[in-house]
Amino acid sequence: MEAILDNFKFKAARALTELTLGPPGVIAPEKSSVVGQKCNKRALPEKNDGATSPVAKAQVVGWPPVRAYRMNSFRARKGEVDDDGCGIYVKVSMDGAPYLRKVDLKAYNGYKELRGALEDMFKCCSLGGEEGYDESEYAITYEDKDGDWMLVGDVPWGMFISSCKRMRIMKGSEARGLSSSA
Amino acid sequence: MAAKRKKELEGEEKPQENRISTFPDEVLERVLVFVKSHKDRSAVSLVCKDWYNAERWSRTHVFIGNCYSVSPEMVARRFPNIRSLTLKGKPRFYDFNLVPPEWGADIHSWLVIFALAYPFLEELRLKRMTVTDDSLEYLARSFPGFKALSLVSCDGFSTNGLASVASYCRNLTELDIQESGIDDLGGSWLSCFPDNFTSLEALNFANLHSEVNFDSLERLVARCKSLRVLKVNKHVTLEQLRRLLIRAPQLMELGTGSFSQDHKLRSDTELENAFSNCKNLHTISGLWVVSSLYLPALYPACSNLTFLNLSYAPLQSTELAKLLPSCPLLRRLWVLDTVEDKGLEAVGSSCRLLEELRVFPADPFDQEIMLEGGHSGVTESGFISVSEGCPNLHYVLYFCRQMTNVAVATVVRNCPNFTHFRLCIMNMCQPDYLTNEPMDEAFGAVVKSCTKLRRLAVSGLLTDCAFEYIGTYAKNLETLSVAFAGSSDRGMQCVLQGCPKLRKLEIRDSPFGNAALLSGLERYESMRSLWMSACKVTMSGCRLLAREMPRLNVEVIKEDEGDDIQAEKVYVYRSVAGPRRDAPPFVLTL
Numbered sequence: 001m002e003a004i005l006d007n008f009k010f011k012a013a014r015a016l017t018e019l020t021l022g023p024p025g026v027i028a029p030e031k032s033s034v035v036g037q038k039c040n041k042r043a044l045p046e047k048n049d050g051a052t053s054p055v056a057k058a059q060v061v062g063w064p065p066v067r068a069y070r071m072n073s074f075r076a077r078k079g080e081v082d083d084d085g086c087g088i089y090v091k092v093s094m095d096g097a098p099y100l101r102k103v104d105l106k107a108y109n110g111y112k113e114l115r116g117a118l119e120d121m122f123k124c125c126s127l128g129g130e131e132g133y134d135e136s137e138y139a140i141t142y143e144d145k146d147g148d149w150m151l152v153g154d155v156p157w158g159m160f161i162s163s164c165k166r167m168r169i170m171k172g173s174e175a176r177g178l179s180s181s182a
Numbered sequence: 183m184a185a186k187r188k189k190e191l192e193g194e195e196k197p198q199e200n201r202i203s204t205f206p207d208e209v210l211e212r213v214l215v216f217v218k219s220h221k222d223r224s225a226v227s228l229v230c231k232d233w234y235n236a237e238r239w240s241r242t243h244v245f246i247g248n249c250y251s252v253s254p255e256m257v258a259r260r261f262p263n264i265r266s267l268t269l270k271g272k273p274r275f276y277d278f279n280l281v282p283p284e285w286g287a288d289i290h291s292w293l294v295i296f297a298l299a300y301p302f303l304e305e306l307r308l309k310r311m312t313v314t315d316d317s318l319e320y321l322a323r324s325f326p327g328f329k330a331l332s333l334v335s336c337d338g339f340s341t342n343g344l345a346s347v348a349s350y351c352r353n354l355t356e357l358d359i360q361e362s363g364i365d366d367l368g369g370s371w372l373s374c375f376p377d378n379f380t381s382l383e384a385l386n387f388a389n390l391h392s393e394v395n396f397d398s399l400e401r402l403v404a405r406c407k408s409l410r411v412l413k414v415n416k417h418v419t420l421e422q423l424r425r426l427l428i429r430a431p432q433l434m435e436l437g438t439g440s441f442s443q444d445h446k447l448r449s450d451t452e453l454e455n456a457f458s459n460c461k462n463l464h465t466i467s468g469l470w471v472v473s474s475l476y477l478p479a480l481y482p483a484c485s486n487l488t489f490l491n492l493s494y495a496p497l498q499s500t501e502l503a504k505l506l507p508s509c510p511l512l513r514r515l516w517v518l519d520t521v522e523d524k525g526l527e528a529v530g531s532s533c534r535l536l537e538e539l540r541v542f543p544a545d546p547f548d549q550e551i552m553l554e555g556g557h558s559g560v561t562e563s564g565f566i567s568v569s570e571g572c573p574n575l576h577y578v579l580y581f582c583r584q585m586t587n588v589a590v591a592t593v594v595r596n597c598p599n600f601t602h603f604r605l606c607i608m609n610m611c612q613p614d615y616l617t618n619e620p621m622d623e624a625f626g627a628v629v630k631s632c633t634k635l636r637r638l639a640v641s642g643l644l645t646d647c648a649f650e651y652i653g654t655y656a657k658n659l660e661t662l663s664v665a666f667a668g669s670s671d672r673g674m675q676c677v678l679q680g681c682p683k684l685r686k687l688e689i690r691d692s693p694f695g696n697a698a699l700l701s702g703l704e705r706y707e708s709m710r711s712l713w714m715s716a717c718k719v720t721m722s723g724c725r726l727l728a729r730e731m732p733r734l735n736v737e738v739i740k741e742d743e744g745d746d747i748q749a750e751k752v753y754v755y756r757s758v759a760g761p762r763r764d765a766p767p768f769v770l771t772l
Contacts, residue, residue: 059547060610060691061278061279061280062275062278062279062280062690063278063610063665063666064543064546064581064606064608065277065278065606065663065665066278066542066543066546066581067277067278067335067361068277068279068363069335069361069362069363069389070493070542087473087474087475102475103443104443104473104475107442107443107473117445120445120446121445
């Protein structure tokens, strides 16, 4: 009995290092080296090690004891925010605006969202909010790792957020020099 | 409106000299009104028959720790004037999917009896009960004076049920559905509160996934001037939160919505101002999707904070370290292990008054593939740091991946006043990672040092030795949780024989069999319940227990047809109501 128990504990420890794609908190299919539930009666299925599908991690129902609502909220959260929790914050200045803003580039999925956010942010201080403000009259630029000022939108989004150090919204004639013709 | 106690004519009229008290029963009842604790009231009721009667007539709140230990009819017969009821249903391991969903603990049969017996019922507080929409509607319509509904870890209802409550409970003061598994059919329930409804004092819908109509919420908050608890869900943005805070600066408990970037936020200063206007805040929670950019807005609200629940906010250690100095009066702190040991060092240095710490795992199932190697999370060193800085610590829940015996011994030497010690080493059966020894000495140190210990959860590699320690020293222990531990029946026997105050014992996946089960024969009637799953108990052992102890309900949960010998899941509890009448087919009462 002692040997079985030791074996079970060993299996438990080893099983935890196996990778899985299965959902958490779900007991693995019968054929994998399941721990816990059957340890007191059946011999541990050592011969199944080879047969264990690479997908099935021997997870045990209800272990660790984290309540379902906590897991649900965490899983939902992961879809919304990047995993490591650190944003990429860059300063944004706008010509003529009295103060700068900071944005978290990780909060956006692409250029369109970023543009929308910047418009929202600076609408209230765009030269008194005059009507007829034509958005093609400004260009969003950014300073990259090399210190060069580039037009936002040329490179793939992922590359952009990893190289952007800060942004500047340029107006009028200055912008024309950089804006693409289209 | 309380039911008046009639002077019972036969047998109750006693000559003066036979009475223990020489003042009339009505006076005794008036005095007993001040006895609130249900334990004290139980004691009062045992003094003599007069006191039993005076107590039962004056009792307004009943606490029932196991809904199957008594029937609603019995409760109604004994206590005529109940206004408030607290009921707990399923065994705690239900939270970890060890109990099948249709197990029971349905509130409806209670409501039906109470609609007749207690039409003036005001409060219902349920934990781990099944509550359907029909029941909620029945409740809302049957009790005109109903005030407070609290559903903790309940399930079976949807937002439609909430709509019924909002629509019909004119005098509602509290609606709290924390942690309940609710079928979310949309947020329109909140708009069901009538426009002239103003009595709300506490509202908690933090766990709901769907968005409520913000205008309705804002108007509700604005007109309920006594609102002191507001916990919103993550759909409420920072700007919306700011507007709510402006309306309700009197709030004492706040659950924020999403604390992340909000383009509509007018300015950070305005947010800070909204927070600093709330001078009565003692509890903050929520902080779903937190962006550290906005955390400083909280600081002005933290000066009187006693409870900070960051267990949904994956903060880094630096963010926590910056926040904590603003919370000098903090007594309870819940965090995720993303704060790591460094974060816990900050706790130790900033929170001298801390009494309770809970560290939850951000990634309990090891799903994050860590590029830099090694797991993040907290270790024994964070635990020690907290114990060094927080001498008043008496409640800990700590999830970690490694621990040592020496570390635990150090912690309890620094903090000998633990009443609740729940350590979860997430890797099953893991020994002391430095010495490779079992973790027996760790828990031995806990029970030797912490004489006031009432609740203990053990983990890691444990032999019977750990349980011998528990049985020898843990004389005040009331609740014990065991998983993947022990070497033989002796372990469980030591606990049952050695812990006189034990009330709840829950065991899973441990090698305790019939001998262990039966050694507790004398004990179970003084306990609330015993749970054993995936142990070595057999059907015949359970049948023997049931036969010897007729006042216990011995229930076996049989999920697969295979085995007629092993008793996979056993739930034993005392009951004056006899066997369950609503048991599903997979629950066998022996």
